[in-house]
Amino acid sequence: MISTTNINNKCSIGIDIGGTNMRAILFKDNKILFDYNLATPQNDKESFLIMFKALIEPLLEKANQERLEVKGIGVGIAGIYNFNQDKIIFSPNIKIIEGLSLKEEIKKLFNLNKIILDNDTNCFLLAESKLGAVRDYNNVLGITIGTGIGGSWLLNKKIYQGIHGTAMELGHIIADSNDLITLEQSFQKLTKNNPKLLSEKAKYGDKLAESLFKELGKILGIALANIINLIDPQIIVIGGGVIESSNLFMSEVEKYKTQFTISPLAKKTKIIKAKLKNSGAIGAALLVD
Amino acid sequence: MISTTNINNKCSIGIDIGGTNMRAILFKDNKILFDYNLATPQNDKESFLIMFKALIEPLLEKANQERLEVKGIGVGIAGIYNFNQDKIIFSPNIKIIEGLSLKEEIKKLFNLNKIILDNDTNCFLLAESKLGAVRDYNNVLGITIGTGIGGSWLLNKKIYQGIHGTAMELGHIIADSNDLITLEQSFQKLTKNNPKLLSEKAKYGDKLAESLFKELGKILGIALANIINLIDPQIIVIGGGVIESSNLFMSEVEKYKTQFTISPLAKKTKIIKAKLKNSGAIGAALLVD
Numbered sequence: 243m244i245s246t247t248n249i250n251n252k253c254s255i256g257i258d259i260g261g262t263n264m265r266a267i268l269f270k271d272n273k274i275l276f277d278y279n280l281a282t283p284q285n286d287k288e289s290f291l292i293m294f295k296a297l298i299e300p301l302l303e304k305a306n307q308e309r310l311e312v313k314g315i316g317v318g319i320a321g322i323y324n325f326n327q328d329k330i331i332f333s334p335n336i337k338i339i340e341g342l343s344l345k346e347e348i349k350k351l352f353n354l355n356k357i358i359l360d361n362d363t364n365c366f367l368l369a370e371s372k373l374g375a376v377r378d379y380n381n382v383l384g385i386t387i388g389t390g391i392g393g394s395w396l397l398n399k400k401i402y403q404g405i406h407g408t409a410m411e412l413g414h415i416i417a418d419s420n421d422l423i424t425l426e427q428s429f430q431k432l433t434k435n436n437p438k439l440l441s442e443k444a445k446y447g448d449k450l451a452e453s454l455f456k457e458l459g460k461i462l463g464i465a466l467a468n469i470i471n472l473i474d475p476q477i478i479v480i481g482g483g484v485i486e487s488s489n490l491f492m493s494e495v496e497k498y499k500t501q502f503t504i505s506p507l508a509k510k511t512k513i514i515k516a517k518l519k520n521s522g523a524i525g526a527a528l529l530v531d
Numbered sequence: 532m533i534s535t536t537n538i539n540n541k542c543s544i545g546i547d548i549g550g551t552n553m554r555a556i557l558f559k560d561n562k563i564l565f566d567y568n569l570a571t572p573q574n575d576k577e578s579f580l581i582m583f584k585a586l587i588e589p590l591l592e593k594a595n596q597e598r599l600e601v602k603g604i605g606v607g608i609a610g611i612y613n614f615n616q617d618k619i620i621f622s623p624n625i626k627i628i629e630g631l632s633l634k635e636e637i638k639k640l641f642n643l644n645k646i647i648l649d650n651d652t653n654c655f656l657l658a659e660s661k662l663g664a665v666r667d668y669n670n671v672l673g674i675t676i677g678t679g680i681g682g683s684w685l686l687n688k689k690i691y692q693g694i695h696g697t698a699m700e701l702g703h704i705i706a707d708s709n710d711l712i713t714l715e716q717s718f719q720k721l722t723k724n725n726p727k728l729l730s731e732k733a734k735y736g737d738k739l740a741e742s743l744f745k746e747l748g749k750i751l752g753i754a755l756a757n758i759i760n761l762i763d764p765q766i767i768v769i770g771g772g773v774i775e776s777s778n779l780f781m782s783e784v785e786k787y788k789t790q791f792t793i794s795p796l797a798k799k800t801k802i803i804k805a806k807l808k809n810s811g812a813i814g815a816a817l818l819v820d
Contacts, residue, residue, distance in 0.1 A: 322794055331795055381694055393761075404763025405670055408794035415757040416791055419708050422753075424793075464711075468704040472682075472761060474693020502705055504713075505611050505697035506620055 255301050255315045256527025257294075258362055258520070261335030261389025264293070267520060268301045268310075269527035272373055274520065276304045282336055290338050295351050302352070314356025315348060316529030318365030318522045320390060325359075325407050334426070335390045358529040363392030363410070364401045365525030366481050366516070371396050372528060375517040376479045383475040385412065385466075386482035386522075387437075391426040395473060412469060417461050425465050432458050441487035452490065459494025466495065467502030470511050481516030488515065544590050544604045545816025546583075547651055547809070550624030550678030553582070556809060557590045557599075558816035561662055563809065565593045571625055579627050584640050591641070603645025604637060605818030607654030607811045609679060614648075614696045623715070624679045647818040652681030652699070653690045654814030655770050655805070660685050661817060664806040665768050672764040674701065674755075675771035675811075676726075680715040684762060701758060706750050714754050721747050730776035741779065748783025755784065756791030759800050770805030777804065 253270035260282060268276040280297050283289045298315070305312050321333025321340070328345045348357045360368075367376075367384030376382045376396070384394040393412030395402045402409050413426035423431070432454050433440045443451035466478065480488065495513065503509045518524060542559035549571060557565040569586050572578045587604070594601050610622025610629070617634045637646050649657075656665075656673030665671045665685070673683040682701030684691045691698050702715035712720070721743045722729045732740035755767065769777065784802065792798045807813060 324796065332793065402762075404797070405765045405800075406763055406794055406796035408797050409761065409763040411760040411793050414793035415760050416753050417708060419706060419750075419753065422791075461708075464705050464708065468757070469761060471700040471704050472698065472758060473691075474695055474698040476694045502711075504621065504700050504703035505695055507613065507695035508693070508697050 251310050252313050253305060253310045254313050254527040254530045255298060255305075256365075256523040256525070256529075257297065257315065257317045258365065258522030258526055259317065259319050259336065259339070260362065260522070261320050264297050265520060265523045266297045266301055267523040267527060268304055269524065270310065274524070275308070275310075276301060277520065277523070284336075284338065287338055287342055290342075291347055291351070294348075298352065312354060314354055314358065314530035315352070316365070316526035317344065317348070317357070317359045318362035318526040319344070319359060320362045320392065322408050322411065323359050323361060328359075356530050360401075360526070360529055361392065361394065362386070362522050362526075363394040364403075365523075365529065366392070366521045367394040367396050367479070367525070368401060368528050369518055369521040369525035370479050370481065370516050371399070373518060373524065374479075374521060375514055376477060379476050381476040383410075383469060383473065383478045385478065385480045387429070387462075387480065387484040388482035389435075391429055392482075393469075395475070412465065415465065415468070417465055425461065428461050429458060432461075437484045437487065441484070441490060444487070444490050455487070455490035456494050459491030460498050462491065463495040463498025464502055466499045466513070470499070470503045470508050471505070474505070474508050475511065478511060478513040479516055480513060481518075481521055485515055540599050541602050542594055542599045543602050543816040543819045544587060544594075545654075545812040545814070545818075546586065546604065546606045547654065547811030547815055548606065548608050548625065548628070549651065549811065550609055553586050554809060554812045555586045555590055556812040556816060557593055558813065559599065563813070564597070564599075565590060566809065566812070573625075573627065576627055576631055579631075580636055580640070583637075587641065601643065603643055603647065603819035604641070605654070605815035606633065606637070606646070606648045607651035607815040608633070608648060609651045609681065611697050611700065612648050612650060614692075617648075645819050649690075649815070649818055650681065650683065651675070651811050651815075652683040653692075654812075654818065655681070655810045656683040656685050656768070656814070657690060657817050658807055658810040658814035659768050659770065659805050660688070662807060662813065663768075663810060664803055665766060668765050670765040672699075672755075672758060672762065672767045674767065674769045676718070676751075676769065676773040677771040678724075680718055681771075682758075684764070701754065704754065704757070706754055714750065717750050718747060721750075726773045726776070730773070730779060733776070733779050744776070744779035745783050748780030749787050751780065752784040752787025753791055755788045755802070759788070759792045759797050760794070763794070763797050764800065767800060767802045768805055769802060770807075770810055774804055
């Protein structure tokens with residue numbers, strides 16, 4: 243007798259909505275079958291939803307071609323999502339999606355029941371913990387540095403969400419007590435919202451650019467020490483676009499992290515780089531798995 | 532038939548070792564039967580252990596008189612205790628106990644098997660969550676402000692210890708990014724290590740003292756916003772000696788906590804005052820319950 247239950251024709255769609263790009267993947271058996279990217283619209287909600295539809299349609303077509311059933315869509319958002327009210331309540335780098343009931347909107351667009359939204363850094367950490375750099379750990383602090391700075395915490399192998407679903411908003415902690423600006427604001431001020439350009443300058447020996455990256459490393463190192471002093475994790479994993487330039491600031495991060503972590507035991511907490519490409523989208527796909 | 536198992540003649544000893552005083556209680560059925568206090572020695576380990584013995588002996592005598600069996604001794608320490616190595620590894624306000632294997636020392640002094648040590652703020656929060664102000668909550672941030680500033684976090688009704696047992700060292704997070712000094716150092720600098728004197732001055736209308744308390748409220752409020760942005764708790768409970776002067780700084784704490792908490796949902800996180808007297812010693816006694 244041949245069992246039909248082993249024939250798996252199910253796949254998921256994972257979407258990562260970042261401040262600059264939106265990325266969509268068709269995901270099956272822990273592998274990306276197909277991916278598609280579009281720039282994140284910046285003008286209004288309506289054009290955002292049109293582009294969002296345009297992002298997903300090629301994946302649904304592909305699934306159809308391959309005779310795969312789409313189980314659902316997982317979406318990672320650079321912002322704070324209110325799970326209870328289905329509302330994006332804060333997204334400093336994609337202002338137009340604030341107030342959007344994205345789950346409801348996706349239901350209107352596509353005939354799919356399983357739609358799960360989460361913070362993009364939560365998706366990143368979920369992917370890295372299941373398939374990437376921190377598979378063997380169960381208490382992991384995750385950080386993404388891209389357009390903004392995001393945080394997530396894996397505790398007992400699950401993402402810790404907090405009481406209001408707004409835990410580990412580490413880009414928004416006050417990093418400069420003088421100007422009262424956040425870690426993310428400090429980062430955006432130092433890099434003039436263009437970390438890529440700054441890193442190119444630094445790589446070609448621009449002294450100012452180099453010193454700005456060192457300053458960034460100091461701010462980030464102190465922030466990490468503060469977070470270690472609070473949650474005392476096993477390991478820290480860093481991802482996001484800026485991680486490609488991490489050699490410009492990681493030694494400063496290490497120095498200040500070690501100096502300002504108070505516990506001699508926790509001073510040695512390792513910081514490692516993320517392994518996966520597309521971890522945000524992969525983690526989003528894993529949400530519906 | 533009379534069941535003898537209901538005759539409970541067991542009690543516990545709870546000790547709270549603070550930067551200024553050591554407090555010991557004999558604890559039975561959630562009530563303090565007897566208590567005894569001594570000043571915390573500041574000269575050396577030997578005199579600390581002599582005084583520690585002198586602190587406990589009257590309680591053992593009392594238990595003997597009352598024909599009670601002492602189950603064990605719980606000790607709360609203002610500092611970082613390494614559970615695995617039985618060593619106090621950091622105690623900025625009681626320097627002489629650093630390096631002490633206190634569990635081993637207590638075993639040498641008294642013929643008792645159950646000896647449990649923990650951080651004093653963990654004991655404070657344990658007591659407040661079992662018998663005090665936060666009985667109905669399971670995700671609570673606890674803060675004590677006395678000689679130093681301590682933190683603790685109750686998560687799923689248990690104290691969250693972190694991977695190295697050094698979580699929620701919130702007095703030691705960097706609060707001033709200019710001077711790179713910690714929350715506790717800022718507090719001790721503002722109050723010149725004498726918060727009691729400063730609060731008396733403020734109560735008699737000393738403008739400088741009043742403004743220093745407002746500054747303290749601002750620093751504490753920003754620190755709380757940062758911690759809410761990270762762990763997103765249900766409620767915050769504040770205790771410790773300085774809480775008697777809380778009307779001098781709580782409105783500032785509220786103001787800055789609300790301003791710098793990023794999530795609109797978490798902005799409303801309540802801060803309440805502790806209820807119990809002797810919560811540190813009660814929590815220490817509860818450790819052996």
